[in-house]
Amino acid sequence: MPDLTAKKKRPLWYNLSPLNLPLPGLVSILHRVSGAMLFLGLIGFLLLLDMSLASESGYAQVGEWVRAPIVKLLVIASIWGLLHHLCAGIRHLFLDIDIGTSLHAARRSAFAVFVVSLLMATSIAVRIW
């Protein structure tokens, strides 16, 4: 039977939904999302640093805040964001100097970014909870 489908140039449709992205694409968009998160979180970092260094009572106050579950969740989210951004950024620096640019290596390093940042975030989360 002749192959009729191969004759016509079919339009390509790319499903760009994050759920459908290959792993390096997911690392990439999360690099951007975590970066934006860290930008928004900047005021929180500064606030905690300011208070913790201002006085003994400020330091104690920060310690008390950080014990509240909602703040703990925010801190853990920030730590994950920071770790993901850091790991994905280091991967990016290697790609910039042409290390790991093959499809296979890029997928493996993307996987490594997830494994390392999630494992480290989880271990810190367990410790501070």
Add this chain to the structure above:
Amino acid sequence: MVNRIIVGAHYGLKDWLAQRVTALVMIAYTVLFLAVWPRPMSYAAWKALFAHGWMQFATFLLVASVLIHAWIGMRNIWMDYVKHTGLRLALQVATILWLVGCAGWAMQIIWR
């Protein structure tokens, strides 16, 4: 280099490079911070850490790097998603003002 029509503008190489250099500074600060992080943690130890001249120097470099790094990153986000020129300009200006203000605040925290 890719062949492009010469228009006399720069092509973002400086921003691209600044993003990488500031990233390296922040990685170096992370390593330093983990090495000097007080164990056990106390107010006196925390305060003493940031009283060192070298720590203030390093933290200032971190603040400067975050300022530049976050500006380029946020600018890229605004450029990618905000198509309305006026709105994009407003967001970019707001981002710069916010980051410069935060950097000033950070300097005040470091050299109190």
